[in-house]
Amino acid sequence: MSSMMRGTTDNGPLLPEPDEDGAPFWEFAARGELRVQACGLCRELRFPPRPCCPRCQSFDNEWQRMSGRGRIWSYVLPHPPLLPAYAARSPYNVVVVELAEAPRIRLVGNLVAAPGADIDSVDPEQLYIGAPVRVTFARLPGGFTVPRWLLGATS
Protein backbone atom coordinates (compact mmCIF):
# COMPACT_ATOMS: atom_id res chain seq x y z
CA MET A 1 0.00 0.00 0.00
CA SER A 2 2.87 2.37 0.80
CA SER A 3 4.17 2.21 -2.75
CA MET A 4 0.73 3.16 -4.06
CA MET A 5 0.73 6.31 -1.99
CA ARG A 6 4.18 7.49 -3.00
CA GLY A 7 4.00 10.30 -5.50
CA THR A 8 0.59 11.44 -4.31
CA THR A 9 0.83 15.16 -3.95
CA ASP A 10 -2.81 16.11 -3.77
CA ASN A 11 -5.55 14.48 -1.75
CA GLY A 12 -8.38 16.73 -2.95
CA PRO A 13 -10.14 16.72 -6.33
CA LEU A 14 -7.79 17.76 -9.12
CA LEU A 15 -8.24 21.32 -10.27
CA PRO A 16 -7.64 22.42 -13.86
CA GLU A 17 -4.19 23.91 -14.41
CA PRO A 18 -4.96 26.20 -17.32
CA ASP A 19 -2.28 27.24 -19.75
CA GLU A 20 -2.36 30.56 -21.61
CA ASP A 21 -4.44 29.13 -24.46
CA GLY A 22 -6.92 27.38 -22.18
CA ALA A 23 -7.46 30.16 -19.64
CA PRO A 24 -10.40 31.83 -21.45
CA PHE A 25 -12.38 28.56 -21.42
CA TRP A 26 -12.24 28.51 -17.61
CA GLU A 27 -12.97 32.24 -17.31
CA PHE A 28 -16.12 31.81 -19.41
CA ALA A 29 -17.08 28.70 -17.41
CA ALA A 30 -16.87 30.77 -14.20
CA ARG A 31 -19.52 33.04 -15.78
CA GLY A 32 -21.71 30.07 -16.64
CA GLU A 33 -20.89 30.13 -20.34
CA LEU A 34 -19.68 27.20 -22.44
CA ARG A 35 -17.46 28.69 -25.13
CA VAL A 36 -15.14 27.01 -27.62
CA GLN A 37 -12.18 28.66 -29.35
CA ALA A 38 -12.65 29.43 -33.05
CA CYS A 39 -10.45 30.96 -35.70
CA GLY A 40 -10.97 34.72 -35.95
CA LEU A 41 -10.46 34.54 -39.71
CA CYS A 42 -11.98 31.32 -41.09
CA ARG A 43 -14.26 30.70 -38.04
CA GLU A 44 -13.29 27.03 -37.76
CA LEU A 45 -13.94 25.74 -34.23
CA ARG A 46 -11.00 24.03 -32.54
CA PHE A 47 -10.48 22.15 -29.30
CA PRO A 48 -8.34 22.03 -27.23
CA PRO A 49 -7.43 25.70 -27.65
CA ARG A 50 -4.09 26.62 -29.24
CA PRO A 51 -2.24 29.69 -30.51
CA CYS A 52 -3.12 29.48 -34.20
CA CYS A 53 -5.60 27.91 -36.61
CA PRO A 54 -4.50 24.51 -37.96
CA ARG A 55 -6.61 25.16 -41.07
CA CYS A 56 -5.62 28.71 -42.11
CA GLN A 57 -2.74 29.46 -39.68
CA SER A 58 -4.28 32.74 -38.51
CA PHE A 59 -3.40 33.86 -34.97
CA ASP A 60 -6.73 35.69 -34.59
CA ASN A 61 -9.20 33.86 -32.42
CA GLU A 62 -12.58 34.27 -30.81
CA TRP A 63 -14.57 32.26 -28.30
CA GLN A 64 -17.93 31.12 -29.67
CA ARG A 65 -20.74 30.41 -27.26
CA MET A 66 -22.19 26.91 -27.55
CA SER A 67 -25.82 25.97 -26.91
CA GLY A 68 -24.62 23.61 -24.19
CA ARG A 69 -26.42 20.67 -25.78
CA GLY A 70 -24.81 17.44 -26.85
CA ARG A 71 -24.80 13.65 -26.73
CA ILE A 72 -22.81 11.11 -24.76
CA TRP A 73 -20.10 9.75 -27.08
CA SER A 74 -18.76 7.27 -24.51
CA TYR A 75 -18.39 6.87 -20.76
CA VAL A 76 -16.45 4.95 -18.11
CA LEU A 77 -16.95 4.05 -14.46
CA PRO A 78 -13.57 4.22 -12.66
CA HIS A 79 -12.91 1.93 -9.68
CA PRO A 80 -9.89 1.89 -7.31
CA PRO A 81 -6.96 2.22 -7.22
CA LEU A 82 -7.63 5.95 -7.57
CA LEU A 83 -6.54 9.21 -5.97
CA PRO A 84 -8.28 9.50 -2.56
CA ALA A 85 -10.82 12.16 -3.54
CA TYR A 86 -11.98 10.02 -6.46
CA ALA A 87 -11.80 6.68 -4.68
CA ALA A 88 -14.27 8.10 -2.16
CA ARG A 89 -16.82 8.66 -4.97
CA SER A 90 -16.13 5.45 -6.91
CA PRO A 91 -17.73 4.21 -9.01
CA TYR A 92 -18.45 7.64 -10.43
CA ASN A 93 -18.95 8.39 -14.12
CA VAL A 94 -16.79 10.18 -16.65
CA VAL A 95 -18.44 10.99 -19.96
CA VAL A 96 -17.24 12.31 -23.29
CA VAL A 97 -19.89 14.63 -24.74
CA GLU A 98 -20.01 15.52 -28.41
CA LEU A 99 -21.38 19.03 -28.87
CA ALA A 100 -24.56 19.52 -30.91
CA GLU A 101 -23.04 22.37 -32.95
CA ALA A 102 -19.80 20.49 -33.69
CA PRO A 103 -19.93 16.73 -33.07
CA ARG A 104 -16.18 16.51 -33.70
CA ILE A 105 -15.62 18.62 -30.60
CA ARG A 106 -16.02 16.41 -27.58
CA LEU A 107 -15.66 17.45 -23.96
CA VAL A 108 -14.70 15.18 -21.08
CA GLY A 109 -16.97 15.72 -18.08
CA ASN A 110 -19.30 14.17 -15.56
CA LEU A 111 -23.03 13.49 -15.68
CA VAL A 112 -24.78 14.70 -12.50
CA ALA A 113 -28.35 14.29 -11.23
CA ALA A 114 -28.80 18.02 -10.56
CA PRO A 115 -26.71 21.20 -10.76
CA GLY A 116 -24.21 21.02 -7.93
CA ALA A 117 -24.72 17.28 -7.35
CA ASP A 118 -21.66 15.07 -7.03
CA ILE A 119 -20.02 12.96 -9.74
CA ASP A 120 -21.52 9.75 -8.33
CA SER A 121 -25.09 11.12 -8.23
CA VAL A 122 -26.40 9.42 -11.39
CA ASP A 123 -27.40 5.74 -11.40
CA PRO A 124 -24.99 4.12 -13.92
CA GLU A 125 -28.00 2.34 -15.45
CA GLN A 126 -29.14 5.69 -16.84
CA LEU A 127 -25.97 6.17 -18.86
CA TYR A 128 -25.95 5.22 -22.52
CA ILE A 129 -24.09 6.22 -25.66
CA GLY A 130 -26.15 8.73 -27.60
CA ALA A 131 -28.02 10.05 -24.56
CA PRO A 132 -28.92 13.74 -24.98
CA VAL A 133 -27.35 15.98 -22.35
CA ARG A 134 -27.18 19.68 -21.49
CA VAL A 135 -24.52 21.65 -19.70
CA THR A 136 -24.61 23.00 -16.16
CA PHE A 137 -21.76 24.42 -14.09
CA ALA A 138 -20.34 23.47 -10.72
CA ARG A 139 -18.04 25.49 -8.49
CA LEU A 140 -15.33 23.22 -7.04
CA PRO A 141 -13.97 23.61 -3.49
CA GLY A 142 -10.79 25.27 -4.80
CA GLY A 143 -12.84 28.03 -6.45
CA PHE A 144 -12.72 26.68 -10.00
CA THR A 145 -15.94 26.38 -12.00
CA VAL A 146 -16.20 23.38 -14.32
CA PRO A 147 -18.91 22.30 -16.77
CA ARG A 148 -21.07 19.35 -15.70
CA TRP A 149 -23.79 17.59 -17.69
CA LEU A 150 -27.45 16.81 -17.02
CA LEU A 151 -29.47 14.13 -18.79
CA GLY A 152 -32.18 15.33 -21.19
CA ALA A 153 -32.30 17.88 -23.96
CA THR A 154 -34.47 20.42 -22.13
CA SER A 155 -34.64 21.71 -18.59
Added chain:
Amino acid sequence: MATRSTTPAPPPARRGSPALKDATAIVGIGQTPFARRLEDSEKSLACRAILAALDDAGIPPSQVDAFASYTMEETDEVEIAKSIGAGDVTFFARTGFGGGASCATVAHLATAIATGQASVGVAWRSRKRGSGPRPWRNTRTQLPTPAQWSRPYGLIRPVDEIAMLARRYMHEYGATRDHFFNVARACRRHAARNPAAVMHGRPLTRETYMTSRWISEPLCLYDNCLETDGALACVLVSADRARDCRRSPVYVHSAAQGLPAQHHGMVNYWNGDPLTGPSWTAARQLWKTADFGPADIDVAQIYDAFTPLIPLSLEGYGFCGRGEGAAFTEDGALERGGRLPLNTGGGGLSEAYVHGFNLITEGVRQLRGTSTAQVPGASTCLVTAGEGVPTSALLLRS
Protein backbone atom coordinates in the same frame (compact mmCIF):
# COMPACT_ATOMS: atom_id res chain seq x y z
CA MET B 1 30.12 -8.12 -55.52
CA ALA B 2 31.72 -11.17 -53.95
CA THR B 3 30.64 -12.36 -50.55
CA ARG B 4 33.44 -12.34 -48.05
CA SER B 5 32.49 -15.45 -46.10
CA THR B 6 30.39 -18.55 -46.41
CA THR B 7 27.62 -17.16 -44.16
CA PRO B 8 24.55 -16.18 -46.16
CA ALA B 9 24.37 -12.50 -47.05
CA PRO B 10 21.16 -10.55 -46.57
CA PRO B 11 19.32 -9.74 -49.77
CA PRO B 12 20.90 -6.62 -51.29
CA ALA B 13 18.89 -3.48 -50.84
CA ARG B 14 17.02 -2.79 -54.07
CA ARG B 15 17.97 0.19 -56.17
CA GLY B 16 16.03 3.23 -55.05
CA SER B 17 14.77 1.57 -51.90
CA PRO B 18 15.03 3.34 -48.54
CA ALA B 19 18.52 3.29 -47.05
CA LEU B 20 17.23 1.78 -43.82
CA LYS B 21 15.89 -1.46 -45.28
CA ASP B 22 17.85 -4.47 -43.95
CA ALA B 23 20.86 -2.17 -43.45
CA THR B 24 21.13 -2.99 -39.74
CA ALA B 25 20.43 -5.97 -37.53
CA ILE B 26 19.75 -6.77 -33.90
CA VAL B 27 22.57 -9.08 -32.84
CA GLY B 28 22.19 -9.16 -29.08
CA ILE B 29 19.38 -9.18 -26.53
CA GLY B 30 19.52 -9.20 -22.76
CA GLN B 31 17.24 -8.91 -19.77
CA THR B 32 17.05 -9.14 -16.00
CA PRO B 33 14.55 -11.27 -14.13
CA PHE B 34 11.02 -9.82 -14.02
CA ALA B 35 9.17 -9.48 -10.71
CA ARG B 36 6.80 -7.26 -8.76
CA ARG B 37 9.84 -6.19 -6.75
CA LEU B 38 13.56 -6.43 -7.49
CA GLU B 39 16.18 -5.17 -5.07
CA ASP B 40 18.55 -3.64 -7.64
CA SER B 41 18.22 0.03 -8.60
CA GLU B 42 16.94 0.97 -12.06
CA LYS B 43 20.48 2.01 -12.98
CA SER B 44 21.89 -1.33 -11.90
CA LEU B 45 19.15 -3.25 -13.72
CA ALA B 46 19.85 -1.23 -16.87
CA CYS B 47 23.54 -2.07 -16.73
CA ARG B 48 22.84 -5.77 -16.18
CA ALA B 49 20.47 -5.97 -19.15
CA ILE B 50 22.83 -4.05 -21.43
CA LEU B 51 25.87 -6.14 -20.48
CA ALA B 52 23.83 -9.32 -21.03
CA ALA B 53 22.83 -8.08 -24.50
CA LEU B 54 26.44 -7.25 -25.40
CA ASP B 55 27.57 -10.64 -24.17
CA ASP B 56 24.84 -12.26 -26.27
CA ALA B 57 26.19 -10.37 -29.28
CA GLY B 58 29.82 -11.15 -28.48
CA ILE B 59 30.70 -7.43 -28.64
CA PRO B 60 32.81 -5.79 -25.90
CA PRO B 61 31.24 -2.77 -24.15
CA SER B 62 34.20 -0.61 -25.20
CA GLN B 63 32.91 -0.77 -28.79
CA VAL B 64 29.51 0.74 -28.00
CA ASP B 65 29.21 4.20 -29.53
CA ALA B 66 25.44 4.81 -29.66
CA PHE B 67 22.60 4.79 -27.16
CA ALA B 68 18.85 5.18 -27.50
CA SER B 69 16.14 5.08 -24.88
CA TYR B 70 12.88 6.64 -23.68
CA THR B 71 12.46 10.12 -22.19
CA MET B 72 10.84 8.32 -19.25
CA GLU B 73 14.04 6.34 -18.65
CA GLU B 74 15.52 7.49 -15.33
CA THR B 75 19.16 6.61 -16.05
CA ASP B 76 20.81 8.78 -18.67
CA GLU B 77 23.40 7.89 -21.30
CA VAL B 78 26.24 9.41 -19.29
CA GLU B 79 25.62 7.10 -16.34
CA ILE B 80 25.16 4.05 -18.53
CA ALA B 81 28.21 4.71 -20.70
CA LYS B 82 30.60 5.21 -17.80
CA SER B 83 29.17 2.26 -15.85
CA ILE B 84 29.40 -0.35 -18.58
CA GLY B 85 32.70 0.96 -19.95
CA ALA B 86 31.53 2.26 -23.30
CA GLY B 87 34.03 4.00 -25.58
CA ASP B 88 33.55 7.39 -27.21
CA VAL B 89 29.84 7.78 -27.89
CA THR B 90 28.85 9.60 -31.07
CA PHE B 91 25.08 9.16 -31.15
CA PHE B 92 22.42 9.32 -28.42
CA ALA B 93 18.70 9.92 -28.66
CA ARG B 94 15.57 9.67 -26.59
CA THR B 95 11.94 9.38 -27.58
CA GLY B 96 8.95 10.62 -25.62
CA PHE B 97 5.42 9.45 -24.93
CA GLY B 98 5.97 6.51 -22.61
CA GLY B 99 5.46 3.15 -24.26
CA GLY B 100 5.12 4.79 -27.67
CA ALA B 101 8.91 5.07 -27.69
CA SER B 102 9.85 1.38 -27.60
CA CYS B 103 10.39 0.66 -31.29
CA ALA B 104 11.60 4.20 -31.93
CA THR B 105 14.73 3.48 -29.85
CA VAL B 106 15.71 0.76 -32.32
CA ALA B 107 14.64 2.90 -35.27
CA HIS B 108 16.91 5.75 -34.19
CA LEU B 109 19.89 3.43 -33.73
CA ALA B 110 19.22 1.84 -37.12
CA THR B 111 19.16 5.27 -38.75
CA ALA B 112 22.35 6.35 -36.99
CA ILE B 113 24.22 3.18 -37.98
CA ALA B 114 22.89 3.12 -41.54
CA THR B 115 24.03 6.72 -42.04
CA GLY B 116 27.46 6.19 -40.53
CA GLN B 117 26.96 8.16 -37.31
CA ALA B 118 27.83 5.16 -35.13
CA SER B 119 28.64 1.47 -35.40
CA VAL B 120 27.43 -0.35 -32.26
CA GLY B 121 24.15 0.82 -30.76
CA VAL B 122 22.44 -0.12 -27.52
CA ALA B 123 18.74 0.50 -26.82
CA TRP B 124 17.34 -0.21 -23.38
CA ARG B 125 14.54 0.26 -20.88
CA SER B 126 14.84 -0.26 -17.15
CA ARG B 127 11.88 0.34 -14.92
CA LYS B 128 10.71 -0.39 -11.40
CA ARG B 129 7.04 -0.01 -12.18
CA GLY B 130 6.20 -2.97 -9.95
CA SER B 131 7.61 -1.69 -6.66
CA GLY B 132 7.82 1.99 -7.63
CA PRO B 133 5.08 4.63 -7.85
CA ARG B 134 2.26 4.67 -10.36
CA PRO B 135 2.91 7.69 -12.60
CA TRP B 136 -0.73 8.86 -12.58
CA ARG B 137 -0.54 9.36 -8.81
CA ASN B 138 1.94 12.16 -9.28
CA THR B 139 -0.52 14.81 -10.36
CA ARG B 140 2.13 17.53 -10.52
CA THR B 141 4.21 15.98 -13.27
CA GLN B 142 1.30 15.43 -15.62
CA LEU B 143 1.35 17.86 -18.48
CA PRO B 144 -0.96 20.73 -17.54
CA THR B 145 -1.83 21.46 -21.15
CA PRO B 146 -3.66 18.25 -22.08
CA ALA B 147 -4.50 17.28 -18.49
CA GLN B 148 -6.66 20.34 -17.79
CA TRP B 149 -9.30 18.94 -20.15
CA SER B 150 -9.64 15.51 -18.53
CA ARG B 151 -8.02 15.05 -15.09
CA PRO B 152 -10.37 17.30 -13.07
CA TYR B 153 -13.28 15.08 -14.08
CA GLY B 154 -11.63 11.96 -12.70
CA LEU B 155 -10.30 10.66 -16.02
CA ILE B 156 -6.96 10.15 -14.35
CA ARG B 157 -5.26 6.92 -15.36
CA PRO B 158 -4.25 5.58 -18.76
CA VAL B 159 -6.78 2.76 -18.21
CA ASP B 160 -9.61 5.32 -17.92
CA GLU B 161 -8.64 6.93 -21.20
CA ILE B 162 -8.45 3.62 -23.04
CA ALA B 163 -11.66 2.32 -21.41
CA MET B 164 -13.41 5.33 -22.93
CA LEU B 165 -12.30 4.21 -26.40
CA ALA B 166 -13.12 0.58 -25.56
CA ARG B 167 -16.74 1.41 -24.66
CA ARG B 168 -17.18 3.31 -27.90
CA TYR B 169 -15.53 0.52 -29.87
CA MET B 170 -17.90 -2.03 -28.32
CA HIS B 171 -20.85 0.21 -29.18
CA GLU B 172 -19.84 0.90 -32.78
CA TYR B 173 -18.58 -2.50 -33.82
CA GLY B 174 -20.18 -5.08 -31.54
CA ALA B 175 -17.01 -5.99 -29.68
CA THR B 176 -17.66 -7.81 -26.42
CA ARG B 177 -15.74 -8.57 -23.22
CA ASP B 178 -15.14 -12.03 -24.66
CA HIS B 179 -13.04 -10.45 -27.38
CA PHE B 180 -10.91 -8.70 -24.80
CA PHE B 181 -10.67 -11.99 -22.91
CA ASN B 182 -9.38 -13.65 -26.10
CA VAL B 183 -6.44 -11.24 -25.97
CA ALA B 184 -5.78 -11.81 -22.26
CA ARG B 185 -5.98 -15.58 -22.71
CA ALA B 186 -3.59 -15.65 -25.67
CA CYS B 187 -0.97 -13.75 -23.69
CA ARG B 188 -1.50 -15.92 -20.61
CA ARG B 189 -1.20 -19.16 -22.59
CA HIS B 190 2.06 -17.96 -24.11
CA ALA B 191 3.33 -16.97 -20.64
CA ALA B 192 2.58 -20.53 -19.51
CA ARG B 193 5.40 -21.68 -21.81
CA ASN B 194 7.84 -18.95 -20.78
CA PRO B 195 9.60 -19.54 -17.42
CA ALA B 196 10.74 -15.89 -17.36
CA ALA B 197 7.14 -14.64 -17.42
CA VAL B 198 5.67 -13.20 -14.23
CA MET B 199 2.46 -15.13 -14.93
CA HIS B 200 4.20 -18.41 -15.73
CA GLY B 201 2.16 -21.18 -14.08
CA ARG B 202 -0.86 -18.92 -13.48
CA PRO B 203 -3.61 -19.94 -15.96
CA LEU B 204 -6.48 -17.53 -16.62
CA THR B 205 -9.98 -18.97 -17.03
CA ARG B 206 -12.92 -17.20 -18.61
CA GLU B 207 -14.75 -17.36 -15.28
CA THR B 208 -11.86 -15.71 -13.45
CA TYR B 209 -11.77 -13.00 -16.09
CA MET B 210 -15.51 -12.38 -16.13
CA THR B 211 -15.83 -12.20 -12.35
CA SER B 212 -12.70 -10.15 -11.62
CA ARG B 213 -12.97 -6.65 -10.21
CA TRP B 214 -13.48 -3.63 -12.42
CA ILE B 215 -10.66 -1.13 -12.86
CA SER B 216 -12.47 1.21 -15.23
CA GLU B 217 -15.72 -0.21 -16.60
CA PRO B 218 -15.87 -1.71 -19.20
CA LEU B 219 -12.30 -2.88 -18.41
CA CYS B 220 -11.49 -5.30 -15.59
CA LEU B 221 -8.30 -6.28 -13.80
CA TYR B 222 -7.21 -8.72 -16.52
CA ASP B 223 -7.58 -6.13 -19.26
CA ASN B 224 -4.64 -4.34 -17.64
CA CYS B 225 -0.94 -5.07 -18.06
CA LEU B 226 1.27 -6.17 -15.17
CA GLU B 227 3.20 -3.87 -12.86
CA THR B 228 6.78 -5.08 -13.16
CA ASP B 229 10.37 -4.39 -12.08
CA GLY B 230 12.87 -5.33 -14.78
CA ALA B 231 15.12 -4.19 -17.58
CA LEU B 232 15.84 -5.21 -21.18
CA ALA B 233 18.28 -4.19 -23.87
CA CYS B 234 19.27 -4.96 -27.42
CA VAL B 235 22.36 -4.36 -29.56
CA LEU B 236 22.33 -3.12 -33.16
CA VAL B 237 25.10 -3.16 -35.76
CA SER B 238 25.31 -2.86 -39.55
CA ALA B 239 24.18 -5.83 -41.64
CA ASP B 240 27.78 -6.31 -42.78
CA ARG B 241 29.10 -6.59 -39.27
CA ALA B 242 26.12 -8.68 -38.13
CA ARG B 243 27.30 -11.57 -40.29
CA ASP B 244 30.35 -11.91 -38.04
CA CYS B 245 28.41 -11.88 -34.76
CA ARG B 246 27.71 -14.80 -32.47
CA ARG B 247 23.96 -15.02 -33.16
CA SER B 248 22.04 -15.12 -36.42
CA PRO B 249 21.16 -11.53 -37.32
CA VAL B 250 17.62 -10.21 -37.10
CA TYR B 251 17.35 -7.45 -39.69
CA VAL B 252 15.49 -4.18 -39.21
CA HIS B 253 13.51 -4.29 -42.44
CA SER B 254 11.35 -1.23 -41.88
CA ALA B 255 10.78 1.25 -39.06
CA ALA B 256 8.33 4.07 -38.50
CA GLN B 257 7.03 6.54 -35.96
CA GLY B 258 3.46 7.83 -35.92
CA LEU B 259 2.06 11.15 -34.72
CA PRO B 260 -1.26 11.62 -36.57
CA ALA B 261 -2.54 14.98 -37.72
CA GLN B 262 -4.31 16.85 -34.93
CA HIS B 263 -3.35 14.27 -32.32
CA HIS B 264 -3.58 15.23 -28.67
CA GLY B 265 -1.79 13.09 -26.06
CA MET B 266 -2.61 9.73 -24.57
CA VAL B 267 -5.75 9.59 -26.70
CA ASN B 268 -7.50 11.99 -29.01
CA TYR B 269 -11.20 12.49 -28.49
CA TRP B 270 -11.18 15.53 -30.75
CA ASN B 271 -10.43 14.26 -34.22
CA GLY B 272 -12.91 12.86 -36.72
CA ASP B 273 -12.57 9.27 -35.52
CA PRO B 274 -10.86 8.76 -32.15
CA LEU B 275 -10.73 5.01 -32.81
CA THR B 276 -8.22 5.67 -35.60
CA GLY B 277 -5.07 6.12 -33.56
CA PRO B 278 -1.35 6.64 -34.14
CA SER B 279 -0.88 3.01 -35.24
CA TRP B 280 -2.61 3.87 -38.52
CA THR B 281 -0.05 6.59 -39.19
CA ALA B 282 2.93 4.41 -38.27
CA ALA B 283 1.52 1.52 -40.33
CA ARG B 284 1.24 3.53 -43.55
CA GLN B 285 4.91 4.48 -43.37
CA LEU B 286 6.01 1.02 -42.22
CA TRP B 287 4.38 -0.89 -45.08
CA LYS B 288 5.28 1.74 -47.67
CA THR B 289 8.97 0.99 -47.22
CA ALA B 290 8.64 -2.81 -46.83
CA ASP B 291 8.98 -5.64 -49.33
CA PHE B 292 6.09 -7.52 -47.72
CA GLY B 293 2.66 -6.80 -46.28
CA PRO B 294 0.44 -7.78 -43.36
CA ALA B 295 -0.48 -11.12 -44.95
CA ASP B 296 3.21 -12.10 -44.93
CA ILE B 297 3.71 -11.60 -41.19
CA ASP B 298 4.42 -14.89 -39.40
CA VAL B 299 4.24 -13.60 -35.83
CA ALA B 300 3.46 -10.27 -34.17
CA GLN B 301 4.38 -8.53 -30.93
CA ILE B 302 1.70 -5.89 -30.40
CA TYR B 303 1.75 -3.43 -27.52
CA ASP B 304 -0.71 -4.64 -24.91
CA ALA B 305 -0.85 -2.26 -21.97
CA PHE B 306 -4.63 -2.86 -22.22
CA THR B 307 -6.48 -5.61 -24.12
CA PRO B 308 -8.50 -3.26 -26.40
CA LEU B 309 -5.25 -1.98 -27.89
CA ILE B 310 -4.89 -5.31 -29.69
CA PRO B 311 -8.06 -5.18 -31.85
CA LEU B 312 -7.45 -1.47 -32.49
CA SER B 313 -3.84 -2.19 -33.55
CA LEU B 314 -4.83 -5.19 -35.70
CA GLU B 315 -6.98 -2.76 -37.65
CA GLY B 316 -4.36 -0.01 -37.66
CA TYR B 317 -1.61 -2.27 -39.01
CA GLY B 318 -3.88 -3.67 -41.69
CA PHE B 319 -4.47 -7.26 -40.56
CA CYS B 320 -8.22 -6.68 -40.96
CA GLY B 321 -10.65 -3.90 -41.79
CA ARG B 322 -12.10 -1.18 -39.60
CA GLY B 323 -14.26 -2.73 -36.90
CA GLU B 324 -13.05 -6.28 -37.62
CA GLY B 325 -10.32 -6.40 -34.97
CA ALA B 326 -12.53 -7.90 -32.29
CA ALA B 327 -13.77 -10.74 -34.52
CA PHE B 328 -10.17 -11.33 -35.61
CA THR B 329 -9.35 -12.51 -32.06
CA GLU B 330 -11.84 -15.40 -32.26
CA ASP B 331 -11.02 -19.11 -32.63
CA GLY B 332 -7.59 -18.82 -31.02
CA ALA B 333 -6.29 -16.65 -33.85
CA LEU B 334 -3.80 -14.90 -31.59
CA GLU B 335 -2.43 -18.08 -30.03
CA ARG B 336 0.33 -20.42 -31.12
CA GLY B 337 -1.02 -22.28 -34.15
CA GLY B 338 -3.53 -19.51 -34.88
CA ARG B 339 -3.59 -17.23 -37.87
CA LEU B 340 -1.52 -14.48 -36.20
CA PRO B 341 0.22 -15.65 -33.02
CA LEU B 342 1.09 -12.58 -30.98
CA ASN B 343 2.93 -11.64 -27.82
CA THR B 344 4.44 -15.09 -27.75
CA GLY B 345 6.45 -14.44 -24.57
CA GLY B 346 3.29 -13.36 -22.74
CA GLY B 347 3.50 -9.64 -23.58
CA GLY B 348 2.83 -6.81 -21.17
CA LEU B 349 -0.28 -8.59 -19.96
CA SER B 350 1.42 -11.78 -18.77
CA GLU B 351 5.23 -11.71 -19.16
CA ALA B 352 6.31 -8.27 -17.92
CA TYR B 353 5.33 -4.66 -18.48
CA VAL B 354 8.55 -2.81 -19.22
CA HIS B 355 7.12 -0.26 -21.65
CA GLY B 356 6.99 -2.81 -24.44
CA PHE B 357 10.70 -3.57 -24.68
CA ASN B 358 10.07 -7.28 -24.04
CA LEU B 359 8.06 -7.30 -27.28
CA ILE B 360 11.22 -6.33 -29.20
CA THR B 361 13.37 -9.04 -27.60
CA GLU B 362 10.65 -11.66 -28.10
CA GLY B 363 10.44 -10.68 -31.78
CA VAL B 364 14.17 -11.33 -32.01
CA ARG B 365 13.79 -14.74 -30.33
CA GLN B 366 11.08 -15.75 -32.78
CA LEU B 367 13.31 -14.93 -35.75
CA ARG B 368 16.24 -16.77 -34.16
CA GLY B 369 13.95 -19.75 -33.61
CA THR B 370 14.44 -19.71 -29.84
CA SER B 371 11.06 -18.54 -28.48
CA THR B 372 9.39 -20.65 -25.82
CA ALA B 373 6.28 -20.44 -28.00
CA GLN B 374 8.10 -20.74 -31.29
CA VAL B 375 6.13 -20.24 -34.51
CA PRO B 376 7.69 -22.85 -36.83
CA GLY B 377 9.84 -21.24 -39.49
CA ALA B 378 8.96 -17.67 -38.52
CA SER B 379 10.88 -15.25 -40.72
CA THR B 380 8.93 -12.01 -40.41
CA CYS B 381 7.73 -10.23 -37.28
CA LEU B 382 5.85 -6.99 -36.63
CA VAL B 383 6.67 -5.25 -33.35
CA THR B 384 4.62 -2.25 -32.22
CA ALA B 385 4.83 0.37 -29.49
CA GLY B 386 1.99 1.88 -27.47
CA GLU B 387 -1.22 2.70 -29.36
CA GLY B 388 -3.05 5.84 -28.30
CA VAL B 389 0.17 7.73 -27.61
CA PRO B 390 2.45 8.92 -30.43
CA THR B 391 3.88 5.57 -31.43
CA SER B 392 6.47 3.58 -33.37
CA ALA B 393 6.82 0.16 -35.01
CA LEU B 394 9.35 -2.20 -36.55
CA LEU B 395 9.30 -4.90 -39.16
CA LEU B 396 11.94 -7.50 -38.35
CA ARG B 397 13.08 -10.34 -40.61
CA SER B 398 15.57 -13.16 -40.38
